[in-house]
Amino acid sequence: MRKPTKTSGPLKIYCDIFGHNYEMTKKVTSHVKEYTCKCCKRQLTTSSNGKLTELTPKYQEINAILADIYMRRMSRLKNKTLSSSIY
Numbered sequence: 274m275r276k277p278t279k280t281s282g283p284l285k286i287y288c289d290i291f292g293h294n295y296e297m298t299k300k301v302t303s304h305v306k307e308y309t310c311k312c313c314k315r316q317l318t319t320s321s322n323g324k325l326t327e328l329t330p331k332y333q334e335i336n337a338i339l340a341d342i343y344m345r346r347m348s349r350l351k352n353k354t355l356s357s358s359i360y
Contacts, residue, residue, distance in 0.1 A: 284312045301336045302343045 288294075288310060295317065299307040307328060308317045316328035318336060326332065 288313045288315070299336075301340045305336065305339060307336065 293310040293315060294312055295308040295310055297306050298309045298316075301307065301318075304323075305319045308325065309315070317325040318328045318332050320326040320332075
């Protein structure tokens, strides 16, 4: 598993002064997403209460399981709507 990188130097100083520049790197579900700072590569995820938290190995595992459950559910709902539209 990837560990959050601790950077020091000019990029960290830039983020300390101007703030982080986060981009969405992974959409786990429609409500849970993973973000990475473009400058210092700090990784965050959306927690259960909707706030951004540090992406630790624990949260990476939770997000992987959540993504698997979400994909299974969406494919099951898609198959259900296709079969019901045939009749």
